[in-house]
Amino acid sequence: MSELLISRHDRVLQLTLNRPQARNALNNALLTQIADALESAQQDSNVGAVIITGSDRVFAAGADLQEMAEKDLAATLNDIRPRIWARIDAFSKPLIAAVNGYALGAGCELALLCDVVVAGDNATFGLPEITLGLMPGAGGTQRLIRCVGKSLATQMVLTGRSIDAQRAQQAGLVSEIYPVGLTTEYAISLAAAMAKHSPLALQAAKQALRQSQEVTLSAGLAQERQLFTLLSATDDRREGIAAFLAKRQPEFKGR
C-alpha cells in the first residue's frame, strides 16, 4: 500500500501519511510524494483546499533518522530536502493539518508549515531534535516562535520537551481541538468551508497572510491593498457581491 493515501471529498483533497511501521516518519520519498500531490492539486481546479493527516495515534513522529545519519557535512550541504520542503511551502491553496497523536520533529514542522492546524485532544507537539545532538532543520526554529512566542518556543527547542493539544491551542499553534475520532472529518468540513469560496480570493488572502511573516507592517499593508485591488478585477468578486445582495449562493468560477 502507498505511503501517502490520497482521497477526495468534493472540493477537499485529503492526504493521509501512511507509514505505520515508521510512525509516519517523513523520509525524502514521503515528502516528495506530498510535494507531488500538492503540485497536482495546484493544477486541479476541482480542488479548493487540502488537508494533511496521519493516523489516530501519530501524525508524523519525525524525520527518517537512518536517512539523516548517512549524511556527512558535504552531503548535508547538498541535501535535496530543503528543496522538497520549498515545493510543499509553495502550495498556494489553503492547507490544513489535522493532527492526532504525535507531531514531533519534522512532523511538527510539517504542521507548522500548514496554514491552519486543528488537533485531536490526544495531540502532542514537540521538536526533540536537540536530544539527538542536532536542531530543527525545516522551519522549526522559525515558524514555531512566530506562532507561540519566544519563551515557549525557546523552551521547546532547547529542552526538546513537547506540549499537549490544550497548551498548543492556548499558545496559538492550534486553532481547534476535537475528539480524536472526529478530527479528520471536522478538518474536512473546515476545508470544505474554505473551498466553497472564490479560489482567487483564497489564494490572494493566503498570500497576504504569508507575507505578513516576511515584511514590515507598512509594506504588508501596501501588499495587502495591492492584492485587494487585484481581486476587484475578477468575475468572482462581482459574483460574490451580487449573490450576497440577491441573498443567493454565489457560483465562483475562479476567474
Place this chain on the structure above:
Amino acid sequence: MDAFILSHVEHGVMTLTLNRPDRLNSFNEVMHGQLAECLTQAERDDAIRCLVITGAGRGFCAGQDLNDRNVDPSGPPPDLGYSVETFWNPLVRRLATLPKPVICAVNGVAAGAGATLALGCDIVVAARSANFVMAFSKLGLIPDCGGTWVLPRVAGRARAMGLALLGDKLSAEQAQQWGMIWQVVDDAQLSDTANQLARHFSTQPTYGLGLIKQAINAAETNGLDAQLDLERDYQRMAGRSADYREGVSAFLAKRQPQFTGK
C-alpha cells in the same frame, strides 16, 4: 518478587487487590510499579470491560507507606513532589481516562492517598465498617492523589474544607449520606455487591460508558457551551458504535441486546 497487587481477570472484569495487608496496603514504589503494569493491561485489552479495585485484609489502603520515604528528621528535607509526580499523579490520570468503569470496593479504612484514590473512582461501594481519613493535615501535608480536586466536587466546599483541615475519620455511612460515594453495604455483602456491579458493566456498551465517563469528567471544568459541544461530538461518535446499532435493533426486535463494547 512479592505480589503487592493481585490481579484477576474473569468474564470481562479485572479485579485488582491491593495486597500488603500487614501495612494496611499502603503503597511503596514496587507496588506502584505492579499496579501500573496491571493498568497497562486494562488499557490495552478490549476484553476487559470493567475494573474493580479493593484491598486485602482489614484495610483498603493507607496511602503512601511512610517508611518508603526519606523521613530522617535530621536529614535534608525530602522531595515529596517526586512520588506524587512519578507515581500518584499518573495513577489518578490513568484511572480517570480509562474508557471503562472503575469500581472501588472499599473494604476497610482508606487513609491519606488511599482515601482520595478511592473517592476518585467512578463507582465507590464501601463496607459499613469502612471509613475515610484525610490524614494529610495532621502531618502538615495537603490531600494529594487528586484529593483537593475531588473532595469539593463530591462533598461540597464546606465539607471538603472540614474533612481536609481536620483530618478526622469519616464513616462510610456518613460519606454515603453526604453523597460522596455510591453505596454502603454490610461487610459480608461488599465483595458480592461489587462483583455483581462489575459483571453488569462487563455486558454493557463499554464504548458508550467510556464516553459518558469522559464527558462527566470534562464537565467538572467545562462551561455549558463547551460541554454542549462536547456532548454533540461524543454523541456523534457514540451513534457510530456497533453497540448503538445493536441496542436499537434489539429494542425494535424486543430481544436482549448483545453488546460487544465497541
